[in-house]
Amino acid sequence: MASADPAEGGIRGLVTRYRGIIGQGGWVIAGQAATGILTLGGNRLITQFVSPELYGAVNLLQNSLVLLRTLFCSPTLNAGLRYYPEAERGRYVASLRSHLRRNIGRSLVLMEILTVGAALFWCWSRGAPLDVVFGLALFVAADVTRTFEMSLFNAARRQRPAAILSATETLVRPLLVVLGVLVLGPRIDVVMGALALSIAVTLVLLFAGFEPVGAAAAPKLLPPAMADEMRRYAIPLVPIALMNWFTSVSDRYIIAWFSHDTFMVGVYAAGYGLVSQPFLLMHAVIALTLRPAYFSAVASGNDVHARHMFRVWLLIAVVICLIGVAAFFVGSTLAVDILLGPRYRGAISFAPWIALGYLFYVVEQVLEQKLLAYKRTGAVLTAQTSGAIASVVVTIPCVLRFGAKGAAYACPIYFSIQCLIAGVLLWRSSPPDVPGGARASP
Numbered sequence: 001m002a003s004a005d006p007a008e009g010g011i012r013g014l015v016t017r018y019r020g021i022i023g024q025g026g027w028v029i030a031g032q033a034a035t036g037i038l039t040l041g042g043n044r045l046i047t048q049f050v051s052p053e054l055y056g057a058v059n060l061l062q063n064s065l066v067l068l069r070t071l072f073c074s075p076t077l078n079a080g081l082r083y084y085p086e087a088e089r090g091r092y093v094a095s096l097r098s099h100l101r102r103n104i105g106r107s108l109v110l111m112e113i114l115t116v117g118a119a120l121f122w123c124w125s126r127g128a129p130l131d132v133v134f135g136l137a138l139f140v141a142a143d144v145t146r147t148f149e150m151s152l153f154n155a156a157r158r159q160r161p162a163a164i165l166s167a168t169e170t171l172v173r174p175l176l177v178v179l180g181v182l183v184l185g186p187r188i189d190v191v192m193g194a195l196a197l198s199i200a201v202t203l204v205l206l207f208a209g210f211e212p213v214g215a216a217a218a219p220k221l222l223p224p225a226m227a228d229e230m231r232r233y234a235i236p237l238v239p240i241a242l243m244n245w246f247t248s249v250s251d252r253y254i255i256a257w258f259s260h261d262t263f264m265v266g267v268y269a270a271g272y273g274l275v276s277q278p279f280l281l282m283h284a285v286i287a288l289t290l291r292p293a294y295f296s297a298v299a300s301g302n303d304v305h306a307r308h309m310f311r312v313w314l315l316i317a318v319v320i321c322l323i324g325v326a327a328f329f330v331g332s333t334l335a336v337d338i339l340l341g342p343r344y345r346g347a348i349s350f351a352p353w354i355a356l357g358y359l360f361y362v363v364e365q366v367l368e369q370k371l372l373a374y375k376r377t378g379a380v381l382t383a384q385t386s387g388a389i390a391s392v393v394v395t396i397p398c399v400l401r402f403g404a405k406g407a408a409y410a411c412p413i414y415f416s417i418q419c420l421i422a423g424v425l426l427w428r429s430s431p432p433d434v435p436g437g438a439r440a441s442p
Helices: 010-017 019-049 052-072 074-089 093-126 131-155 159-184 188-209 224-234 237-259 262-299 303-339 342-349 351-373 377-402 404-429
Strands: none
Touching: 019 159, 019 262, 019 303, 052 074, 052 093, 052 131, 052 188, 052 237, 052 262, 074 093, 074 131, 074 224, 074 237, 074 262, 074 351, 093 131, 131 159, 131 188, 131 262, 159 188, 159 262, 224 237, 237 262, 237 377, 237 404, 262 303, 262 342, 262 351, 262 404, 303 342, 303 351, 342 351, 342 404, 351 377, 351 404, 377 404
């Protein structure tokens, strides 16, 4: 009997099998590490010069704009991400880009109308300067354009430009915010304008230094059947996006609604951002590295490869998140003292519970990516809806009883409920790479 090729097993086999993924993963790790370090340093700089009241007000406003992008753009971009492997194999990438750009462009027009109308009403009711209208309109346009291009870079596995652009924006953002506050004063319109300008700087670098995905590809029309399938795939993602927003950021609005205290909103938002950042960066590193290849394996019917990648993805996520939770339970005081300004020390009591919540959140996101890979958007909607309902039902009484600290107590409860629902739905749907059964084919 011939001896087995040593490259087929062990560490060497894994390296051979995933060489391309590992190469791209190096850029993902470098980019996310730089982004993480710069984000933490930037937050320390911002919280040194921006009061919790202003920080909280900007956070509420910014999350409202993120809701618009999440509703009107994210479903289309997620559909493009999922169907990019098919477009790449059929050489429809340029047509896919044009199709996505047209849809995103129409959504952007509607978003700008809603944003400008709401900003004008807010300025009129509060007697605020109209500068905020321009700042918000610029932020929306820049944010949507940046998200569109970065999503395509990720789909095409072009992690090098994505890493460079992400790190650049993270470096520029706090510098512009602090400069604006020092020169023009601590105002909402100044901070939002600085955030928009930091994205604009990134876009200038993107178009000047890198070739956008699909911009130079040979034109070949996207099949109408694929366009229709993408539309059907994206429609359930609209309520999913809304539910995800409720689960992720509704706690700030609940605190503001019941306490009318933007100071505590700012402290909570800063602490939440500090704790969630390492977990989100870790998840992003793994997802940006494995998700394009995983979606491609599922799309091509390579179930054995897809099954192995999913198990590795889930195992890495669980182990790293457990380490992160332990670190925040032991060292939350040190982390807050070093990485947030002195007016934000109240975040110490929030940190461990938010970290525990993000353990369940990251695991749920991995399960959710599997459901999306097999086009089970209805199951994702069910999981997201359960999490959104739980986040409101659990957070309101906790905030009424414990104040802002109650929102932190609620975090692991509603994220664990969402994770449990996603796990049950994944087990019941049983695609072929779910351990323990294969009752349904993808």
